[in-house]
Amino acid sequence: MPDFPIPVSATVADLRLRVRTWRSEGLRVGLVPTMGALHEGHISLVRIAQQTCDRIVTSIFVNPTQFAPTEDFSTYPRTFDDDVAQLAEADCHLVWAPTPSEMYPEGFATRVVPAGAAEGLETDFRPHFFGGVATVCTKLFQQVTPDIAVFGEKDFQQLAVIRQIVRDLDMPLSIVGAPTVREADGLAMSSRNRYLSADERRTAPLIHEVISGVAAHVLEGGNADSACAEAARQLTAGGFQKIDYIAVRDAATLGAYDPKKGAGRVLAAAWLGKTRLIDNIAIES
Numbered sequence: 218m219p220d221f222p223i224p225v226s227a228t229v230a231d232l233r234l235r236v237r238t239w240r241s242e243g244l245r246v247g248l249v250p251t252m253g254a255l256h257e258g259h260i261s262l263v264r265i266a267q268q269t270c271d272r273i274v275t276s277i278f279v280n281p282t283q284f285a286p287t288e289d290f291s292t293y294p295r296t297f298d299d300d301v302a303q304l305a306e307a308d309c310h311l312v313w314a315p316t317p318s319e320m321y322p323e324g325f326a327t328r329v330v331p332a333g334a335a336e337g338l339e340t341d342f343r344p345h346f347f348g349g350v351a352t353v354c355t356k357l358f359q360q361v362t363p364d365i366a367v368f369g370e371k372d373f374q375q376l377a378v379i380r381q382i383v384r385d386l387d388m389p390l391s392i393v394g395a396p397t398v399r400e401a402d403g404l405a406m407s408s409r410n411r412y413l414s415a416d417e418r419r420t421a422p423l424i425h426e427v428i429s430g431v432a433a434h435v436l437e438g439g440n441a442d443s444a445c446a447e448a449a450r451q452l453t454a455g456g457f458q459k460i461d462y463i464a465v466r467d468a469a470t471l472g473a474y475d476p477k478k479g480a481g482r483v484l485a486a487a488w489l490g491k492t493r494l495i496d497n498i499a500i501e502s
């Protein structure tokens with residue numbers, strides 16, 4: 218393995234040895250799961266883990282099982298050297314970078330299939346997705362055995378699904394949600410933003426603008442369905458080609474939203490050219 222500024226583990230055995238040494242010293246371990254192509258949003262997760270943990274592991278693994286054959290697995294940005302440099306700069310202690318065959322050895326045949334929070338929204342358009350995420354995260358938690366794992370609210374349904382599998386399967390770690398980091402014009406940071414052309418990049422913040430409008434309307438007691446329909450019209454008029462969904466949901470369960478019962482969240486997914494953008498925002502004053 219080439220020289221990196223911080224240790225990089227590529228085998229479960231090496232990872233376990235390092236984590237076991239920290240544990241024997243009584244240190245708390247935090248995990249930041251990523252698929253690489255790191256940006257400020259990912260680094261903010263490392264910073265949040267550092268608030269309560271002594272040692273931080275960031276995993277970098279482009280997980281094939283969460284991509285459908287028609288999706289961007291082969292073209293997903295891979296910027297490993299730059300990722301490790303950013304993590305070293307952020308004082309991360311270890312990069313966990315398994316190969317596909319280390320993660321899914323010959324004969325691998327188990328899948329974690331979440332329901333509940335995984336139903337609807339993303340699953341209506343990417344039915345394979347949460348099974349792949351739940352399976353790889355379960356493995357990451359088993360491999361690293363962290364005290365906490367930090368996930369961005371940018372993938373709000375993913376965060377809810379992870380919380381659910383940890384709760385349902387009695388996994389001994391805490392899941393920490395981290396606020397979405399945005400560009401100055403409101404666009405949520407995402408590794409996939411680099412797919413956008415210059416024109417598309419100018420249009421992209423509209424998704425944040427329209428869901429903010431829905432949240433404000435619902436907060437004032439307006440009708441959620443008509444606000445979502447109007448937001449979809451605005452996205453289409455603004456240049457988005459296809460709206461997968463704009464929905465108002467209960468923030469904890471992702472079921473139907475009832476302002477008397479709990480907090481709400483507006484979630485959206487829409488296509489700008491060949492790029493699928495997702496975003497969400499809290500319904501709060």
Ligand code: PAF
Nearest residue numbers: 250251252280350353372
């Ligand atoms: O959000 C991501 O980057 C991925 O879905 C995750 C959680 C690292 C699992 O592959």
